[in-house]
Amino acid sequence: MPQKVNARRRQLLTATAMCSIGSLLPLSARAADDKILIGYWPIAAGLPFYLALENGFFKEAGLNVEAVRFASPSQIAEAMVAGRIHGSANGTASAALGLAEIVSPGLLKIVCSNPSNYKHVLDEFLVPIDSTVKSLKDLKGKKIACGPGIQNVVLTKIMLEKNGITDVTPIELPVGQHVPALAAGQIDAVYTLEPTGTVGTIKKLTRVLETGVISKYVLDDPEAPWFGGTASVTTTLIKERPEAVRKYVAAYAKGVDYVQKNPDQARQAMEKYTSIDKEIAQAVPLANFVMYNQFTDYDIAAFQKFFDVFTDKKIFTQKVDVKSLMYAG
Numbered sequence: 001m002p003q004k005v006n007a008r009r010r011q012l013l014t015a016t017a018m019c020s021i022g023s024l025l026p027l028s029a030r031a032a033d034d035k036i037l038i039g040y041w042p043i044a045a046g047l048p049f050y051l052a053l054e055n056g057f058f059k060e061a062g063l064n065v066e067a068v069r070f071a072s073p074s075q076i077a078e079a080m081v082a083g084r085i086h087g088s089a090n091g092t093a094s095a096a097l098g099l100a101e102i103v104s105p106g107l108l109k110i111v112c113s114n115p116s117n118y119k120h121v122l123d124e125f126l127v128p129i130d131s132t133v134k135s136l137k138d139l140k141g142k143k144i145a146c147g148p149g150i151q152n153v154v155l156t157k158i159m160l161e162k163n164g165i166t167d168v169t170p171i172e173l174p175v176g177q178h179v180p181a182l183a184a185g186q187i188d189a190v191y192t193l194e195p196t197g198t199v200g201t202i203k204k205l206t207r208v209l210e211t212g213v214i215s216k217y218v219l220d221d222p223e224a225p226w227f228g229g230t231a232s233v234t235t236t237l238i239k240e241r242p243e244a245v246r247k248y249v250a251a252y253a254k255g256v257d258y259v260q261k262n263p264d265q266a267r268q269a270m271e272k273y274t275s276i277d278k279e280i281a282q283a284v285p286l287a288n289f290v291m292y293n294q295f296t297d298y299d300i301a302a303f304q305k306f307f308d309v310f311t312d313k314k315i316f317t318q319k320v321d322v323k324s325l326m327y328a329g
Contacts (some may be wrong), residue, residue, distance in 0.1 A: 036065045036237070036248060037085040039076035042274040043175065044195050045114045045122060045287050046230045052255030061247040067273070071174070073097075080107060080234055087233035090114045090289065094230045095151035098307050098320045108232040109327040111249050112256060113295075113303070114287040115225030115229070118212030122228065122286040124197045125159075127211040128182045133209060136163040138216075142188035142289045145181060146169040154313055156191040159217040176275060178241045182206050189219070195276050195284035202280060219305055224240030227303040233309040235329070249292075249327065256289045292327040 022217040036058075041048045041133065049067070052058055058065040068085055070076045073093035077100035079085045084098060088097065090112055101107050116122035127133045132221040133142070136159065149172075156170040170191070173181055178190045183205040190196075191213070200206030210216075213224040231252065238245050249255040263286055270276040303322045 011184060025042065027246055034064055036063060036087075037066060037068050037243065038087050038089055039070050039079055039085045039092065040066045040089035040273070041070055041073050041076065041093075043091045043193060044270060044274065044276065045193070045257050046089045047266055047269060047286065048255035048272065048289055049114065049231065050090035050255075050273045051258050051266055052251050054256070054269050055258060057251040057254045058248065061251045063247055063251065065251075069273075072147065073105050073151070074149045077325075080232075083234075083236065086237045087111075089145055090287075091229040092230045092231070093149055093151040093311055094227055094303075094306065095154070095230055096149060097230055098316060099150065101320055101325065102316055102318060106235050108234055108325065109238060110230055110232050110322075110325050111327045112231040112252060112288050112289060112291050113227040114229045115299070115302075116212070116287045117215040117225060118222055120225075120288040121197075121211045121227065122194050122287045123191070123214045124194065124211040125189055125191055125213055125230070126178065126182060126200055126206045127209050128185070129200075129205055129207050131188070131207070133189065133317075135215075136160070136210060137165075139163070139189050140165050143171065143186070145173045145178065145190040146186045147175050147183050148172045148194060150315060151305050152191065154315055155214060155218060155311065157314075158192065158287075158309065159213055161216040169327075179203065179205055194272075194287075195274075195280050198284045199280055202283060214306075218222060218309060219302060221302075224302045224305075225290075225299055227290075227299070227306060229287070239282070245267065246329070253291050256291060259286065259289060272296060293329060313321055 026272050073096040076092050077096040078090050081100050081104045146152040153170055160168050178192045178196050179200040181187045197208045214220045215224045233245055267281040270281040300323055306324055307320050
């Protein structure tokens with residue numbers, strides 16, 4: 001196995017060691033209850049999965065689906081590689097899943113993804129509320145942070161480079177620390193995801209410098225959908241329980257449909273599955289959601305361009321073909 005892949009696998013294994021003891025139990029120890037274990041990162045983008053649980057869509061389909069919370073997308077990816085969970089909810093970093101697919105070829109299939117841009121806001125740069133910074137170009141020489149994981153670090157570097165700022169290593173911070181770190185003056189700016197910007201704005205501690213930054217600076221098209229988070233299932237589950245997976249995907253689609261048709265009611269689920277309180281939940285912008293059978297050629301091309309960035313940067317040791325990863329139904 002190439003040295004780069006081994007290095008990435010060690011990173012993933014190290015991250016997974018921080019997971020809860022429950023999530024580290026082998027699947028064989030849990031198989032008796034026939035659960036479908038889905039890993040999620042507690043952010044707003046996981047809303048369709050939360051809604052499918054809360055509204056009983058999985059139960060109606062005769063499924064016993066359990067949500068397993070992780071501290072980072074990398075932990076979710078490694079848990080899938082290790083066979084400890086059966087899939088990921090929306091909001092799980094797509095690049096982390098792409099890396100897992102390289103480590104374990106044929107690992108997963110995409111069932112849904114959450115594209116964003118300046119219209120469907122998810123990604124953004126924040127600065128302290130009293131900062132004099134007016135654009136990303138003004139961040140030269142500043143202390144800049146980002147969320148944890150390879151996807152966040154690589155994307156932050158690319159965006160800074162596109163604005164003439166090179167040789168910067170972003171400080172990796174848990175998303176929950178972004179607003180406090182800005183307010184305390186520990187950092188000057190942060191690349192982050194919603195609801196962080198909404199939290200900082202409501203608390204009058206930070207302001208949004210720019211949104212939709214991945215589409216603009218990484219995909220080179222402000223209108224392009226950035227498929228930064230992805231819901232997936234393992235191919236092992238598909239092979240072993242194909243009918244259960246079909247029911248799971250159909251129930252997940254009901255969660256997506258509910259979010260899109262009832263956004264205000266849907267937001268209430270954030271309180272249970274994330275640290276987002278009621279006031280924030282009602283104000284946070286929602287990403288878009290696209291099921292596997294709704295992807296257009298334009299969507300696939302945009303998703304592929306995103307993955308190719310990681311190949312170009314030598315983070316992916318080989319090309320990951322997005323189209324081949326789509327669930328076939």
